[in-house]
Amino acid sequence: MTEFTAIGRPTPLIDGRARVTGATRFAADRPLPGLLHARLVPSLYAHARIEAMDTAAALATPGVVAVLTASDLPAVVPSSRSRLLLARGRVIFAGQPVALVLATSEAAAQDGAQQVRVQYDPQPAAVTLDEALAEGAPLVWPDGVPSGENVSAGAHGADQGAAAEAGKQASNVSSAATQTRGDVAAGFAAADVIVERVFTTAMVHQSSLETHTVAAQPDPATGGLTVWSSTQAPFDVRQELAEVLGLPEADLRVIATPVGGGFGGKFGLYEPLVALAARALNRPVRLSLTRLEELLATNPAPATRLRVRLGARRDGELTALEAEVQVDNGCYPFDIAGFFGYMLASFYRVPNFSVRGQDVLTFKPSAGAYRAPGAPCVIFALDSVMDEMAQRLGADPLEFRLRHAARPGDPLADGDPWPGMGMAEVLEALRDHPAWRERAQARARGRGVGIAVGGWMGGTEPAAAACALDRDGRLVVHIGSVDLTGTTTGFALLAAEAFGLPAEKVRVIIGDTATAPYSGATGGSKVTYTTGAAVVQAARAAREQTLAIAADLLEAAAEDLEIVDGLVRVRGAPGKTLKLADIARKTMRFGGQYAPVYAHGRVAETAHAPGFSAQLAEVEVDQETGVVQVRRLVVAQDVGRALNPLAIEGQMHGGAVQGLGWALYEQMGYDAQGQLLTGTWQDYMLPGSMEAPAIETVIVEVPSEHGPFGARGVGEAPVVPTAAAIANAIADATGRRLTDLPMTPARVCAALARPREGVSSGRSA
């Protein structure tokens, strides 16, 4: 086993101090002289025709410089949500931007936006899945759904899903996909026990502290634009802008500003609109969404309905799985239901299955990616049913899962083999945890204990990185991956390890799209896995270049050299050393005889490195009020290799708290007319420090085959099983299974009013 010198040490985030002291400059903090502030004018209706617009009063508002409507913008095909720009004659969700007011101050823009008069002809809106699927339902896209690939789903590894069946008939079903294996009817016929439930999950918002913020400034020298965006995906934003504006990619400089929370919600949304506005006015324009706009008109996680039916023999063998997954896409196709079904049929070994996914359009904002898209919903349904099955069979719920958990090489839903992963290992880690071993004591105090397990495939994407040695002997790594949750600190550790320097001698520079080596979006638990691999490759190559120069100068063979404490030295010849700084200086001066140390890495790893988390929740349920309190939450996770345990624990905490939100608190409410009921954080309930329990973390390391030093993506797995674990704990505590997220006090009270369904599976252990 290699001894590591940089990775594996708990390392505070490089930008942590700047973030907590307020020194970090976010997109909205960048002063741009001559800036125009933009404000959206939101549609008042979920579905309406726009009969007339009167902008005179808005234009007369002091400070207002312009009011743009669809007619001021090019008529681009709305083949992505961000190309809807401004509503063109018709609105399809309440809050959809119908006009953009540009003013010399935020306040003036707000005043002007309130003066835009729009005459609507309201139309009936299908707001729920049932309404959208009903005979004669109003159609979101009566003339056909605009075609276009959705980048966000693929970003999260969703491209493994079965090919979507084309749903081209005039309906609100944008896509449907079925995946099967074996003989489901025979499987159920062979079953002794069948559990069947229908689950629903709410539309949930990513709720970053920093709202979507975009600024664009025309560059008179090139005819292009500089765009500052709080985005996880600067290269995707550049592509979208290049296509919408018809500009070469190189004439667009997309600068990804520090992201104040992304969680999948910031792959690009209002950049084309803001860029077109900046072009129209030939001035810098910035749109920084208000919290209301953020909740009204971005791209939250979709609501889902999952019917799951599971059969097993009395000996515990699973015989069949049947499921139907409906995903409320909102107004624009997300095309992800097939992937949800794919996940559902992949985690446990079931010989016969049939899962059907259906994407349904409704008159609501379009759904988008949110940390492990769909997986919390899928696992909530699947692991609730597994838990109930164990209970019905009288099996230990942990051993039951362990028995059926997929292992590396087992077939995924599409028949491909599972790559190396640690689903079993995280369950074993939980089995060994005091919270599980001593669960009887918790129960004795009236608490319920539940577990669940789930994971994420991990995305892949080509990535590149560059690495140079500065004159002061420091290593500079240049990447295009936005920092989220400490990825940059991880890159510094990787480069340090690969080159042979302490991490504090490494500087990681995140370039803009004009100069940075390509990397995909920061998301999909793939950044450390892919960009990290490119960084390691670049740092190793830079080391080789450095040693080649040193070998020449020291008259030694490169393979006899080592780098220790900033010195290159000949093994066994302690006197023969060179400072890294001195080597670099020889490459960066007039008449220098050695080429600069400048190396790159470029990778296209296509093998996935799934990450799994098993979690245990210990809950108290107030039998009178229905209030659920999570008293203990154990998060075990396979991270492959813990590059920075401190950052990983942060991810495990953050994921589990967001899972807690899914479980108990968060939902975007809409009334019958499609009006948002939860337009503030007073109405939309996020778990805060008062709600979050003490979280215990267990890091499991099952090294991945291809990740840097065995690392796997760690961002998404920890959010996946939390809701299921809490639901199973509530079942354990109350004898009632809750099937709708969030499990609000009202829902718990309603469940408590029903008869007990039997002791929880956990109690039978």
Added chain:
Amino acid sequence: MTEFTAIGRPTPLIDGRARVTGATRFAADRPLPGLLHARLVPSLYAHARIEAMDTAAALATPGVVAVLTASDLPAVVPSSRSRLLLARGRVIFAGQPVALVLATSEAAAQDGAQQVRVQYDPQPAAVTLDEALAEGAPLVWPDGVPSGENVSAGAHGADQGAAAEAGKQASNVSSAATQTRGDVAAGFAAADVIVERVFTTAMVHQSSLETHTVAAQPDPATGGLTVWSSTQAPFDVRQELAEVLGLPEADLRVIATPVGGGFGGKFGLYEPLVALAARALNRPVRLSLTRLEELLATNPAPATRLRVRLGARRDGELTALEAEVQVDNGCYPFDIAGFFGYMLASFYRVPNFSVRGQDVLTFKPSAGAYRAPGAPCVIFALDSVMDEMAQRLGADPLEFRLRHAARPGDPLADGDPWPGMGMAEVLEALRDHPAWRERAQARARGRGVGIAVGGWMGGTEPAAAACALDRDGRLVVHIGSVDLTGTTTGFALLAAEAFGLPAEKVRVIIGDTATAPYSGATGGSKVTYTTGAAVVQAARAAREQTLAIAADLLEAAAEDLEIVDGLVRVRGAPGKTLKLADIARKTMRFGGQYAPVYAHGRVAETAHAPGFSAQLAEVEVDQETGVVQVRRLVVAQDVGRALNPLAIEGQMHGGAVQGLGWALYEQMGYDAQGQLLTGTWQDYMLPGSMEAPAIETVIVEVPSEHGPFGARGVGEAPVVPTAAAIANAIADATGRRLTDLPMTPARVCAALARPREGVSSGRSA
């Protein structure tokens, strides 16, 4: 011979339109919110002790925020001119900054600067070479000259000079160097004809349209600084800043803004002072010099005095050369006289020589690099003497030069062999030119015709470049070399040629020091030669990467592929093609199977590629007023390979016009107390379009061994022989040799008052 598709075509400069329409944003055009404007408080004396300073009135000026003096700054060792910062107790040239006023507007800063009261104790100042060298002269650095390498000289290839002899005794001689070959005394004893003259050249200012401009902004997130500078040398500026500020290089982001003229004068000067001011106030600070400050307190070309003695036999063989070169360094060591001597002894084949160089300190602003530093002075002296020798021997002046001109392999002054170069070829090109062949007609009209030849070694420096393929099939080249005179357009042509694309599909991005691959300063005629070579290497590697992907996709061997019209196709199989854009897209998307096309080049070419220019001037001399008018100017130049003939012709024009300034107009005048007499462009005479003659260019191509496609640096050679050619033309016209630059009407009149020295050599042909 290869057929080129991109290089060799006259190509308008990529940034030309932006420059002429005013779209280019220079350093002073960048708005920085919260900016403080800086104004220098110049010393009133060339040499004085500062007894007291009173800043109260300045601080009371409306808009003034701070007044910094030396005591507010760290006491750094002044081991470079830019580290003089603010005068510390003593001033050593008139105009030296003694304080820096920071205010909210330029006007307020100016007002404040005029309110700073400084009490001086004036001291005697040595202003001229003779005063500085006199017994008991006041010493510029009485406690010893601060040590430090001067980067500008090396930038221009000056590092070939002989090692300077240490001049450590208490004197104003900062360095002295002698180079010899053979037996000079015997050489002169064998001579039948000896020509000896003393030449002087004036202190000349680079006189860029854009003055030195620097802005610095502290970065609260890193503790570092972002610095915008109109500099030719961002990486040198970064190094200087890192050393002065004690910061890691990576925490300094030096952004080289478009340079509005450099000519060697912008290698870095006020960046440390401005950066320290920004740090002291924790606000952005900008200093944009006024024209007066520019002329008072930057780093013009040094004044020189050259005594040259040349001996020859009657048969025309040169027997000996003896020379003494004194360079007026101003207040700070430039250490370049040895290099001047090295040049002087290298151009012609002389078996015996002794050249001595002496750098002399005076109480004037420090001298610095200006287009081919020293070469115009050296060739003015050397080619005047050669011309006179030809005349005295009755030889054809062109054939005489051709006979003695160094050829590749001949020894340089230090004994190293001349690399491949075209000194003879440019003379031959001139010989074939109508202006030379038909010189009799010109003379018949009373004009004089003179020629001269000179060149520049060409610098070398390690350089790197990166190259990527965008999703739209365009190639992006990322470099760290500032654009001067179209170098960027040249890189686009080189990359296009190497990759196989039209130049308009290439984008060249000049990055800042945080992200760009290292390149040295743009200067020394080395950028195309070095960075260009790295660009070619990177583009070729990117092509190979692209073809490897295409080979896989097309199921063909990479060596069977070609790139034509943005398509990769299999030779002989016209149907099998792939668009470059489609290849790139496969490397830049989720789940992509191919690594991004991302390549680098890194070179450390140490062989030089000298560039030579031979010029012919046809002049009219007004016998009454002494006014010289150049009626015709022919510039023949060896460029190795003409990558962009349009840009090269621009260089030849620009160099020759600056040579015209050296010859006839430009001089920085100082009075006996060291006060600048030429503080405006009314007093300092630059040639304009009225003075410039029609210039005829002849491009000669003697391919260099190592340059990209045979290219040589072209920036410096055209300024070198102009003054000499004009002086020889004046001699031809008047029978008098002028030995002092500039050859003003007064000097011409004085010469005309002397008896004729004989017919010019030209007339004997």
